[in-house]
Amino acid sequence: MSSTPTTDQVHKALATVQDPEIRRPITDLGMVKSVDIGDDxxxxxxxxxxVAGCPMRGRIEKDVTEAVTTVAGVTSVRVExxxxxxxxxxxxxxxxxxxQAEKEIPFAKPNSLTKVFxxxxxxxxxxxxxxxxxxAAAMAAQGHKVGVVDADIYGHSVPRMLGASDFPTKVEDMIIPPTAHDIKVISVGMFTQGNTPVVWRGPMLHRALQQFLSDVYWGDLDVLLMDLPPGTGDIAISVAQLLPTAELLVVTTPQQAAAEVAERAGSITAQTHQRVAGVIENMSYYEHAGERVHLFGEGGGQxxxxxxxxxxxxxxPLLGQIPLDTRLREGSDAGRPLILTDPGAEAARIIESIAETLVGRPRGLAGMQLGISPMRR
Incomplete structure (x- = not known):
């Protein structure tokens, strides 16, 4: 006859359950209200x-039930x-x-280990x-903890491309971002109705970006990617002010006219004193009958x-030349990045190579403060 489970055993099982949004054990977050065990x-x-309208309530209830059920001696589980x-x-x-009770931008702190692009x-x-x-999908697949800020306020499209259909959860004045494909993502599109246009001027744009960086709970990210609007306007300037250590990735096509404009976008770093991590040439060529067809010319990225x-x-550096691939467009429309649906595609392999060049291997404990002190014997 099996013995009755103990409260300690149940708590240990609950410690294996993570909040789906915050990604930390529910026992650490003070989410366990009570544990009552019957003689049977x-x-x-x-x-x-x-919050009352927590979108993950069903997932939490299921995970708690499954975790407690594994404890020896448990005959039934009821979650309230x-x-x-x-x-x-x-x-x-x-x-x-x-x-810290006050808001701050964690990525701007001197001891931050998060790479921001x-x-x-x-x-x-x-x-x-x-x-x-x-x-972002390639970096997440390589084992990194990744977040994406859709900073293209007027032309926000990242949630659709990532298939992020959930809404952020608000805890007091902190925002918990939804996750898609193991990537945390935030966008102004999550706070507007339908396809309503955003009509904001500079100060409001700056404040929105500041909120995305300070009010959103990102956790311990390895990489934060920020999708900027085209050009060198308010958002680009705000990024330089709020995250001066952010590195710039410049995307262009092979067309010389596009390259000239892209050069201006990268040259802003001469005034903001940021680093340019590299250039990515997109739509470089199209494979047809075993030959490369350069629909938009050649050499723009270089x-x-x-x-x-x-x-x-x-x-x-020219980090890579990504070919035209209809699957790349189809994946973006369906919310399933090419990296995940067709990892063997030439475009996917090149993007994976660029991701590895930018961030390398997932970091371990090197450089992290563990909060321990040596003791004398």
Whole structure:
């Protein structure tokens, strides 16, 4: 006859359950309200949700039930959901901010280990957002913790391209971003109705970007990608002010006219003192009957890299040349990046190579502060 499970055993099982949005154990987040165990092995678990309309309530209830069921001696599990009080939410918010009650941009802190890449282009239509989304998917597939800020306020399209259909969850004045394909994503499109246009001027754009960086709980990211609007306007300037260590990725097509405009987008770093990580040439060629057809000309990417190198006085690499592939467009429309649907495609392999060049291997504990001190014997 099996023995009755203990409260400690149930709590250990609950520690394996993570909040689907925050990605931390529910025991660490103060979400376990109560654990009651009957003599017959029945277990009643009370769980606090962060907000009443939590979109993940079904997932949390399922994960808690499955975890507790694995404990020896448990005969049945009943989960009762409750909602955190205002005070509990404030405590959670402070905990997620590392004990800091005030808002701050974690990626701007001197000890931040997150690599930030601002993906820019001189003009629209060069596939900048498609490149951003597929780079994010490639980095996530390589084992990195990745976030994407859709900073293209007027032309936001990242949620559709990533298939991010869930809405952010608000905990006090902190925003929990939805996740798609293991990528955390935030966009102004998640806060507007339908296809309503965003009609904002500079100060409002700056504030929106600041909120995306300080109010959103990103957790411990390895990489943050920011999809910028085309050109060198308000958002590009705000990124330089809020995240001066962000590196620029310049996306262009082979066409010389596009390359000239892309060069101007990259040259902004001469004034903002940011680093250009490299140039990506998109729509480089089309494979037809075993031959490469250069529909938009040749050499634009290398032209931009060379010109920026002369302007900035440093070598700027051409990171890769991505071919035209209808599957890339189809995947973006369906919310399934090419990297995930057709990893063997030439375009996917090139994007994977670019991602690895930019961020390398997933980081371990090197450089992280563990909060421990040596002790004398």
């Amino acid at each position: 092995g029945s277990v009643h678990v009370g769980i606090y949700l962060t 959901l409750d909602v955190m009080s205002d005070e509990q939410r404030k405590e959670l918010q402070t905990k997620l901010r590392g004990g 601002a993906v820019a282009s001189g003009k629209g239509g060069v596939g900048k957002s498609s490149v951003t989304v597929n780079l 032209t931009v890299a060379d010109a920026l190198g002369r302007t900035l006085g440093t070598d700027i």
